Amino acid sequence: MNNHLLHHQRKIMGMGSASAFEKVCSHISFALITLFVASSIVAYASTSFEEADALVTWKASLQNEAQSQLSSWTLLPNNATNFSTNLNSSTIPCTWIGISCNPVGSVIKINLSHSSLEGSLHEFLFSSFINLEYFDLSQNSLSGTIPPQISDLSNLIYLNLSINQFCGKIPPEIGLITNLKVLCLDINKLHGTIPQEIGQLRSLNVLALQSNYLDGPIPPPLGNLSNLGYLCLDQNSLSGSIPLELGNLTNLVELYINNNSLTGPLPREIGNLKSLKYLSLQKNNLVGSIPASLCELGNLTYIDLFQNSLSGAIPQEIGHLKSLIFLQLSVNQLNGSFPTSIGKLTQLEIFYVCDNQISGSIPQEVENLMKLTVFRVARNKLTGYLPQNICQNGLLRNFTANGNNLTGPIPKSLRNCTTLYRVRLDGNQLTGNISEVFGIYPNLYFINIANNKLHGEISPNWGKSSILTNLEFGGNGITGTIPSEIGDITKLNVLDLSSNHLVGEIPTELGRLTSLVMLILSNNQLSGGIPSEVGSLTNLDYVDVSNNKLSKSIPGSVGSFSGLFYMNLSYNEFSQGVPIQMGKLVQLSVLDLSHNHLTGEIPTEFMNLQSLQTMNISHNNFSGTLTAFERLYGLLDVNIAYNQFQGQIPNIKAFQDAPIEALEGNKGLCGEVKGLKPCQLVTTDKKQRIHDLVFMIIFPLLGVFVLLFAFMGLTSFIRKGRKPRNIQNEILYPISTFDGKEMYEEILAATENFDAMYCLGSGGYGTVYKAQLPSGDIIAVKKIHASSCDGDLTDQKEFHNEIVALTEIRHRNIVKLYGVSHALAYMHHDCSPPIVHRDISSKNILLDSDYEAHVSDFGTAKLLKQDSSNWTNFAGTYGYVAPELAYTMQVTEKCDVYSFGVLALEVIEGNHPGDFIYSALSPSTNILLKDVLDQRLQPPTGQVRDELIKIVTIATACLHANPQSRPTMLRISRLLSSTIVQIPTTVTSGELVRV
Numbered sequence: 001m002n003n004h005l006l007h008h009q010r011k012i013m014g015m016g017s018a019s020a021f022e023k024v025c026s027h028i029s030f031a032l033i034t035l036f037v038a039s040s041i042v043a044y045a046s047t048s049f050e051e052a053d054a055l056v057t058w059k060a061s062l063q064n065e066a067q068s069q070l071s072s073w074t075l076l077p078n079n080a081t082n083f084s085t086n087l088n089s090s091t092i093p094c095t096w097i098g099i100s101c102n103p104v105g106s107v108i109k110i111n112l113s114h115s116s117l118e119g120s121l122h123e124f125l126f127s128s129f130i131n132l133e134y135f136d137l138s139q140n141s142l143s144g145t146i147p148p149q150i151s152d153l154s155n156l157i158y159l160n161l162s163i164n165q166f167c168g169k170i171p172p173e174i175g176l177i178t179n180l181k182v183l184c185l186d187i188n189k190l191h192g193t194i195p196q197e198i199g200q201l202r203s204l205n206v207l208a209l210q211s212n213y214l215d216g217p218i219p220p221p222l223g224n225l226s227n228l229g230y231l232c233l234d235q236n237s238l239s240g241s242i243p244l245e246l247g248n249l250t251n252l253v254e255l256y257i258n259n260n261s262l263t264g265p266l267p268r269e270i271g272n273l274k275s276l277k278y279l280s281l282q283k284n285n286l287v288g289s290i291p292a293s294l295c296e297l298g299n300l301t302y303i304d305l306f307q308n309s310l311s312g313a314i315p316q317e318i319g320h321l322k323s324l325i326f327l328q329l330s331v332n333q334l335n336g337s338f339p340t341s342i343g344k345l346t347q348l349e350i351f352y353v354c355d356n357q358i359s360g361s362i363p364q365e366v367e368n369l370m371k372l373t374v375f376r377v378a379r380n381k382l383t384g385y386l387p388q389n390i391c392q393n394g395l396l397r398n399f400t401a402n403g404n405n406l407t408g409p410i411p412k413s414l415r416n417c418t419t420l421y422r423v424r425l426d427g428n429q430l431t432g433n434i435s436e437v438f439g440i441y442p443n444l445y446f447i448n449i450a451n452n453k454l455h456g457e458i459s460p461n462w463g464k465s466s467i468l469t470n471l472e473f474g475g476n477g478i479t480g481t482i483p484s485e486i487g488d489i490t491k492l493n494v495l496d497l498s499s500n501h502l503v504g505e506i507p508t509e510l511g512r513l514t515s516l517v518m519l520i521l522s523n524n525q526l527s528g529g530i531p532s533e534v535g536s537l538t539n540l541d542y543v544d545v546s547n548n549k550l551s552k553s554i555p556g557s558v559g560s561f562s563g564l565f566y567m568n569l570s571y572n573e574f575s576q577g578v579p580i581q582m583g584k585l586v587q588l589s590v591l592d593l594s595h596n597h598l599t600g601e602i603p604t605e606f607m608n609l610q611s612l613q614t615m616n617i618s619h620n621n622f623s624g625t626l627t628a629f630e631r632l633y634g635l636l637d638v639n640i641a642y643n644q645f646q647g648q649i650p651n652i653k654a655f656q657d658a659p660i661e662a663l664e665g666n667k668g669l670c671g672e673v674k675g676l677k678p679c680q681l682v683t684t685d686k687k688q689r690i691h692d693l694v695f696m697i698i699f700p701l702l703g704v705f706v707l708l709f710a711f712m713g714l715t716s717f718i719r720k721g722r723k724p725r726n727i728q729n730e731i732l733y734p735i736s737t738f739d740g741k742e743m744y745e746e747i748l749a750a751t752e753n754f755d756a757m758y759c760l761g762s763g764g765y766g767t768v769y770k771a772q773l774p775s776g777d778i779i780a781v782k783k784i785h786a787s788s789c790d791g792d793l794t795d796q797k798e799f800h801n802e803i804v805a806l807t808e809i810r811h812r813n814i815v816k817l818y819g820v821s822h823a824l825a826y827m828h829h830d831c832s833p834p835i836v837h838r839d840i841s842s843k844n845i846l847l848d849s850d851y852e853a854h855v856s857d858f859g860t861a862k863l864l865k866q867d868s869s870n871w872t873n874f875a876g877t878y879g880y881v882a883p884e885l886a887y888t889m890q891v892t893e894k895c896d897v898y899s900f901g902v903l904a905l906e907v908i909e910g911n912h913p914g915d916f917i918y919s920a921l922s923p924s925t926n927i928l929l930k931d932v933l934d935q936r937l938q939p940p941t942g943q944v945r946d947e948l949i950k951i952v953t954i955a956t957a958c959l960h961a962n963p964q965s966r967p968t969m970l971r972i973s974r975l976l977s978s979t980i981v982q983i984p985t986t987v988t989s990g991e992l993v994r995v
Contacts, residue, residue: 048092048093048105048106048107049092050128051093051106051107051128052075053075054124054129055073055093055099055107056073056074056075057123057125058124059073061122062117063118063119065118066116066119069097069115069116070096070097070098070112072095072097073097092105093107098111102131106130107129107131107132108131108134109132109133109134109135110129110132110134110137111136112136112140113139113140114139115140116141117140117141117142118140118143119143120143120145121142121144121146121150122144122145124147126149126151126153129152129153131155132153132155132156133155134157135160136160137160137161137164138161138163139162139163140163140164141165142164142165143166143167144167145166145167145169146161146166146170146171146174146185146190147171148171148172150177151177153177154179156177156180157180157182158180158182159180159182159183159184160182160184161184161188162184162185162186162208163188165189166185166188166189167189168190168192169190169192169193170185170190170198170209170214171195172195172196172197173197174195174201175195175196175200176197176200177201179203180201180203181203181204181205181227182205182206183198183204183206183207183208184206185212186208186209186210186212186232187210187211187212187939188211188212189213189939190209190213191212191214191215192216193214193217193219194209194214194219194233194238195219196219196221197221198219198221198222199221199222199223199225200221201225202225202226202227203227204225204227204228205227205228205229205230206228206229207222207232209232209233210232210233210235210256211234211235211236211941213236213237213930213939214233214236214237214238215236215237215239216238216239216240217238217239217241218233218238218240218242218243218257220243220245221245222243222245222249223243223244223245223248224245224248225249226251227251228249228251228252229251230253230254231249231252231254231257232254232256233257233260234256234257234259234260234280235942238257239263240263240264241263242257242262242264242267242281242286243267244267246270246273247267247269247270247271247272249273250272250273250275251275252275252276253275253276253277254277255273255276255278255279257280257284258281258284258304259282259283260283261285262284263284263285263286263287264286264288265286265287265291266281266288266290266291266294266310267291269293270294270297271296271297274297274299275299276297277301277302278300279294279297279300279302279303279304280303280304281308282306282308283306283307283308284307285309286305286308286309287308287309287311288310288311289311289312289313290305290314290315290334292317295318295320295321296317296320297321298321299323300323300324301323301326301347302324302325302326303324304328305328305329306329306330306331306332308331308332309332309333310329311335312334312335313335313336314334314338314339314353316339316340317341318339319342319343319344319345322344322346322347323347324345324348325347325371327348327350327351327352327353328350328352329356331354331356332355333357334353335356335359336358336360337361338358338360338361338362340365341365342363343365343366343369344368346368346370346371347371348369348371348372349371349373349374350374351369351372351374353377354376354378354380355380356379356380357380360382360384361384362377362382362384362385362387362401364387366387366390367387367392370392371393371395372390372393372395372396373395373396373397373398373419374396374398375390375396375400375401376398376399376400376401378400379402381404382404383405383406383407384407385406385407385408385409386401386408386409386410386411386430388409388411388413389411389413390411390413390414391411391413391414391417391419391420392413394419396419397420397421397443398420398421398422398423399414399420399422399423399424399425400422400423401424402424402425402426402427402428402448403427403428404427404428405429406425406428406429407428407429407431408430408431409430409431410430410431410438410449410454411437414437415436415437416439417439418439418440418442419443420444421445422444422445422447423444423446423448425452426450427451427452428451428452429452430449430452430453431452431453431455432456433454434454434457434458434473434478435456435457435458435459438459438461439461441465442464442465442466442467444465444467444468445469445470446469446470447468447470447472448472449472449473449476450472450473450475450476451475451476452475452476454476454477454478455476455478456479457478457479457480457481458473458478458480458482458486460483460485461485462483462485462486462489463483463485463486463487464485464488465489466488466489467491468489468491468492469493469494470492470493470494471486471489471492471495471496471497472495473496474496474497474500475498475500476499476500478497478501479501479502480502480504481502481503481505482504482506482507482510482521482526483507484507486507487507487509487510487511487512487513488512489513490513490515492513493515494516494518495513495518495520495521496520497521498521498522498523498524498544499523499524500523500524501524501525502521502524503524503525503526503527504526504527505526505528505531506526506530506531506545510534511531511536512536513537514536514538516537516539517540517541517542518540518543519534519540519542519543520542520544521548522544522546522548522568523546523547524547524548525548525549526548527550527551529551529555530545530555530558531555532555532557533557535555535557535558535560537560537561538563540564541563541565541566541587542565543561543566543568543569544566544567544568545568545569545572546568546569546571547571548571548572549573550569550572550573550574551573551575552574553574554569554574554578554579554582555579556579556580558579558581558582558585559579559585560581561585562584562587563587565587565588565589565611566588567585567588567590567591569592569593570592570594570595570596570616571594571595572595573596573597574596574597575596575599576599577600577601577603578598578600578603580603580605581605582603582605582606583603583606583607583608583609584605584608585609586609586610587611588609588611588612589612590612590614591609591614591616592614592616594617594619594620594639595618595619595620596620597620598617598620598621599621599622599623600622600623600624601623601624601628602624602628602629604628606628606629607628607631607632610631610633610634611634612634612635613635613636613637614635614637614638615629615632615639617639618641618643618662619641619642619643620642620643621644622640622643622644623643623644623645623646624645624646625645625648626640626647626650627650629650629652629655631652632650632652632654633652635652635653636654637654638654639658640662641661641662641663641664641665641666642666643665644666644667645667646666648669648671649663649669649671649676655673656671656672656673660673660674660675660676663675663676747769747773747781750771750773751770751771754767758770758771767783768781768783769783820840820900840880840899840900879902879914880899880902880903881895881899882895882897882899882963883898883961893968894966896969897963897966897969897972898958898963900955900972901954901955901957901959902955902959904954905932905955908932908934908952908955910934910936910937913932929945929948929949951976954967954972
């Protein structure tokens, strides 16, 4: 009994000092209190030990690195039996790293975020932590499922398992943790639907489930979470419409459901979210109009509806959004005109409304947006004038209105708008003098005003825009010369001054633009020669100076453009011969030298242009024979008309299929092309002697036992921001200049007499070695097995097949996964007769030092004959061979298609797909993307995930049991090069569903 209470009671009763009875009661009370405290301490000590034991047990299940991170998690001996001596020792986990306790020693907080944990939660004893309130395991490498026993954490308030490798479904038992305020399961590998039971967490403030593989609809019970302030469901595969019940979340401040497959309209109930500040629903399939109720959310600062299918006009009520800072409505189907009420968005900084069908003019009220920094209205149907004072605030950085039908002058306020860093006004009908409307822009990195009606001269002041990467003024009426100051813009990547009225010479100062990738000066009146200084532009991959008055000779310095894929010098006055240095342009795909005054013979170095696909050298004065073109097997289109060529046309597809218009006007060409006279026939006996001479002289010269082949892949040009790789040393060796004895000695030295350490792999009739030659070139060499050189007809046939295939195939795109597809398409569709490889497998794909893939081993290749059954014996690698070969033995191009599908899946999965192939062959099987991903890597997101979906979709189509239902390699090649897959499979970012 409390002494204060006893004293107060004595005063009331008029009693004096304490009686013996009172003293006894006092002693009893003290004893009871002492007993209670002691029992409590023992109870908490027991709980503390149980928690410590559970933590140590879980630690033991983790990987070694994780255990070293948790080195303080250690139990002392005899913990469970000596509470009195160990209550303050390290057996209580309160002092352990990542652990916090309440005043009596029970664990209430576990924070192991970013601790390199690797393992699972399967050994975590949730029932031992009855007082746990805070549980954070984010940013680790934990995997496995989330156990349903997590619901034992009944007092949990904060749960964060984000940025891990958790898979499986979200356990519905999570809805039993009713005190939960924060639930973060984002950036994992969770799949299935969002459990309805989450709607029971009425205390929840934060729900983050983004970047998983969740599918199905958004559960309407989420509308019960009346306290929710943050909801993020981005980067999943959610479908269906936005439930009307979300309108009940009146405390919601941030709502993100980007990158899903939502359909239906924006519900009017969204107008009930009076607390909403951030709304982002980009990259879905939402339809219908923007509801006017959305414009009543006065707290909104951020709206992102990018890339949906919204239609109708922007509501006039949008002017009510007085707090709006960011508005993104691009890539929809919005129409009508811009409402004038936009001018009331006085806080607006960023305005994106590109790629719609909005018409009419840009309202003058836009000039009232004094905080505007980004204004992008590209690719609409806008007409009329641009607001002249759009940059009067002095803050505008990005001004983009290209691809409309705008007229009138360029806004005068741009002249002093020094904050500009990007301007695109191309593709309109704007007028004005460019030397008057533009000033000096120290922050500008991109400007494109091409294809307008601008005039005037290019100001030397552009040389002061030192960080400019793109200067595109083509398609206007600009006069004068190219100012030498352009050479000061040393970071320039693209210079396009084409289709103007420029005169004078190309400034030698352009040679300082060493970052230049594209140089386009065509359709002007430039004169003089190409200055030799441009040879320093080694990063160029596109040059067009056609339709000018350029003269003199083509400088040999053009040979330094090692990455060049497009060169057009046509319609000029160039004279003399073609420089032999042009043979170094091994990546060149398009060459146009037509309509000049070039003379002499084509240098034999042209044989090195193995990437050349289109060539026009017509209307010159070239002479001699066409032997320099005989090995350009990748050539598709050719025009040599109106020169002085003579002799037989090359026996390659481009010449054999050329129309007479591409060959006429020469004085002595012959060949089996309609319109040409036939060449004198070579007798059969003479052909046989030549054939025998090849086998008796050339092959022994190659060392008999060694067949050298080198596929030096050439990367495809990707215009957007990718610099070409320097492969000036990667040349192919033409047989006419090949010294077999010298090469054989170099190979022996490079491989130390074919030592096993240089072996890349061994096949049925030869072993492939890696050899680095004295020149620095790295090649693959096949050494034929001894048994293959005797009288065995099968081995001789394989040896012959490889020779024939390799002499028939020269294609620049035998590179990486896509380039494998391009090369097979070339073999199947552009070679005559078509060639089937028959052994496309990972062992026959070699990687060079730049991780580019090269197809090898054509020993089993088969040339498909017309009007023939093309039956064969079995060939190929188990696991890659098309199933029909097991019972038909008939070879078609679709055999390679099947093997390509297996190889593509193997690259993505990191292992041979094995049994997955049989699942893919079943027409009723649904294939989840996660089933074919390399589990050692983080799950892909965004564009990477979309690209993988495309590849898996194509690869699955390649595995169709019916060969006729597989796509052709030509189609595959085109699909992989495009952004859209149009094969009979419906795909979502979470799964592939065969139809």
